[in-house]
Amino acid sequence: MNIMVKVAGAAALALGLAGAASAQEKLKIGFIYVGPVGDHGWTYQHDQGRKAIEAAFPGKVETTFIESVPEADSERSIEQLARTGHKLIFTTSFGFMEPTLKVAAKYPNINFEHATGYKRAKNVATYSGKFHEGRYVQGVIAGKMTKTNTIGYVASFPIPEVVAGINAFMLGAQSVNPNVKVKIVWAATWFDPGKEADAAKALLDQGADIITQHTDSPAPLQQAEARGKFAFGQASDMIRFAPKGQLTAIIDDWAPYYVERARVQLEGKWQSQDVWDGFAKGKVKMAPYTNMPDDVKKLAQDTEEAIKSGKFNPFKCPVFDQSGKEVKCEGNGALSDGQILSMNYYVKGIDDKLPK
Amino acid sequence: MIGFWESILLTVITAATPLLIAALGELIVEKSGVLNLGVEGMMAVGASTGFAVATLTDSSSIGVLAGIAAGMALSLIFALVTLGFAANQVAAGLALTILGLGLAGLIGAKFVGTSRIAIPPIHIPGLSDLPGIGKLVFGQSPFFYLSVVLAVGVAWFLRRTRAGLSLRSIGENHASAHALGLKVLRTRLLAILFGGACAGLAGAYLSLVYTPFWSPGMTAGRGWIALALVVFASWLPLRVFLGAYLFGAATILQMHAQAASMGLPSQALSAFPYIATIVALVLISMRRVGATPAPGSLGTAFVPPR
Structure with a gap:
């Protein structure tokens, strides 16, 4: 089942109500997971990366994830994130490749990052670990x-x-x-x-x-x-x-990569690329x-x-x-x-x- | 070689037991004329509550009881909606699955990443050590004996007892049963609770015996397989038993076929348990004339006339 979880700090919410943060809108970053965050394995590690983004840019980003998304039926979940204002979306399983490309073609202003795949587009980057x-x-x-x-x-x-x-x-x-x-x-x-x-x-x-x-x-x-x-x-x-x-x-340590990609997105310098690192980059x-x-x-x-x-x-x-x-x-x-x-x-x- | 086959058989039993327990519970529910599609959700809640309570109290037995109670509590919500408010059973059952999976994640959230020692199989000095059959007959998990007793008990209850006859007649035609003075809603409430208890027990088996940890999604569709087994077994307890074991055996044997690299495509082997079980149970139903069809009132709400 798809459970949409919003992660927004209470402090950030209070700021928003006070109108202090209204000048600069927070960057919304979405994640699609193939398993539950509690699998204590693959998805758990991706979620650690998501948390690292939250910790690195307090007050500047808001992250959302949808967990246990079946690969064959992932298109609507990805689109759901695209429609709800997410500007950077990570899809974290090989089987999300085609659905990610399909949604990306419809939303050229949103950037996508697909893990472990090999097909890219202007707004779809790929990344994986050796x-x-x-x-x-x-x-x-x-x-x-x-x-x-x-x-x-x-x-x-x-x-x-x-x-x-x-x-x-x-x-x-x-x-x-x-x-x-x-x-x-x-x-x-x-x-x-x-x-x-x-x-x-x-x-x-x-x-x-x-x-x-x-x-x-x-x-x-x-x-x-x-x-x-x-x-x-x-x-x-x-x-x-x-x-x-x-x-x-x-x-698998995704945290440094995720933080880096969130940073270039915040700075408006995001570009499609393919990154494949192993032991050397940690x-x-x-x-x-x-x-x-x-x-x-x-x-x-x-x-x-x-x-x-x-x-x-x-x-x-x-x-x-x-x-x-x-x-x-x-x-x-x-x-x-x-x-x-x-x-x-x-x-x-x-x-x-x-x-x- | 005996050790090898014995070991395979033991694995088959551990795979079949949760399906059998959950399916027997659902069988009673459907025989009373109620379709509860929430087995997967109740199983998940049984698994997470069972594991959580077992960890907190450091007692697997209390965990199992808590798993049963959690399954029953969830089924009580279903009973309230479908019996009390005569709501659509299919919709309520699907909602129960979604609710159950979410609730299970919430209950188990603090326990992700911890593990326990599995509830050990029983050991009777002397008997369990007998060569050949000792371990198979006297050295299984307590859940195995419980599931066998449950299968025989359910068959006996439906076939041989007055209460079982009442339950069946309520399931066949609730209006007539009501006219005869049978307590339709009360019987269905008890049946639903029994189904919840069995699903909860099957869930607790998953998180305390099969793979002794909790993780969301660990039921992985077993509730749905149990539901399908009931239908393909034509609502007959002993055929449910057969179906559960056939499915378990096919699952394990296809893995052994892969490990022995027999050169068959693994995709076909993965589909094999489903195909084998469906074909076998359909063939059995076709061969016998007058196979039990679905209970007449299955899935329809009963509102007592005033």
Whole structure:
């Protein structure tokens, strides 16, 4: 269900009534979320970014969000924000891409920011995080930690971001363990704790001893913890759900980007662009490395540092696809950003067929 | 290998139990002639209240009771509107879902991001450790035994008791039942409350056993699946049982098929539980002549003549 939440400080309201703020109208910024702000994962992190905007420009901005918006039915929610005076609108899931572009075409004076997409327009910018950098580090840890040489992967939908994540994970795991296997279950949802837990159980039952996930709830992690196995948190630090089971988590930190975009909008300097940052700019971070021996921890830290400093790229050439064919190297010694953002094949060693 | 199948079966049971409990509650409601589409909302409120109270009192049992009470309280609003004011049941039920989901978020807001230890399965020394069947028969979650008792109890109540007969006749034709001196509104009120209690219980199961944390949206459509099960099971309790388990089994097995990389498209596998359940239950209904149709007065308001 869509719940529209207005966030307006009482003090700001009092000011408005007194007429003091009437000279300058507050900038209204809207957010469309795919899950509930309480998912403690993906949407939760975006909402932290929204709160950061509120904190950075007190009295100057007003933010609104609509949560749990189904991707297929998001157009009217986006339009609702456009019609109610929002001048900057963030749509924070891959599936909002086409609806965002459609609404943006109708409202040329409103600026839109779409997360994880690849289609832009004059008033539509895109932004994302290089989550695959974190997935590579996870792969290294998993490859070292697994005793059964089998890792379970709870995936959501076969979109490039998720596929690139699986590939980076596998490359990381292979770099330290040539015998490692990954089993993948597509839960066909971003957020359904029960189903995600069932997927994790199925993977554990089939011999996986480490679980990683690209769905948004802490349920798979919690299942691994309950069975005395290990897993990784998703999108935010989920150590509270698995104090003995979480190895680390990829943390998405949207706050600096959101504050920056609100600032250029306030200054009237907003322009369409595409930003894709990772470890280097702090958009993707790793939660503390826990529940692992010191040598694995050291290796993980070194890998993170190498990626951060630019010394190492998870998709450094040569990369081989499932059939063993070498993927054309279009970047500088590694796959280009465009190649990663449109990835629709598994790398060598993944014994499964990619759903298309 | 036995361990593997046993483990799958245990997972199937945990997936089927909440659907079964919620669907049995709705079955009684619909048999009395009332259509309550608010199952999803009542389930969500049961889940958030159950988790909140369990955290505050540090007692999962009190949490479960609170979840049941919360489901009942919400269903009481529905009863007031549809029985008291004879309002449209479809509209009231949909409103109840929206209200329930919002209310659940509000109740649970302070508890997002915390987790609890799941209510453990029972353990009877000796019996639960028997090889093979020990864990399946004597080592399940208390909710599993409750759901089985509930299924048998509901079937027995409708088929074999006088009160069950009254409830069914009220659902078939409320005017005639009223003329016979049966208490239409009182029976329906009790049925609605029972439905609310079951939905609340199913919700508490989600947040205290299945995935022991609270998060808005965690019911993820299970209330709607329960509603659909009642219809496709032709309002028969044992068929509801079958349907819930079929759906649970199909859900788990398709995941195992994926994990074993059998090369089938995952999109088709994800749709499989829904298709399998619908096809199976429709086939069963077609085969038998005289399958129970919907209760005659289902969804219509009753205003006692003065």
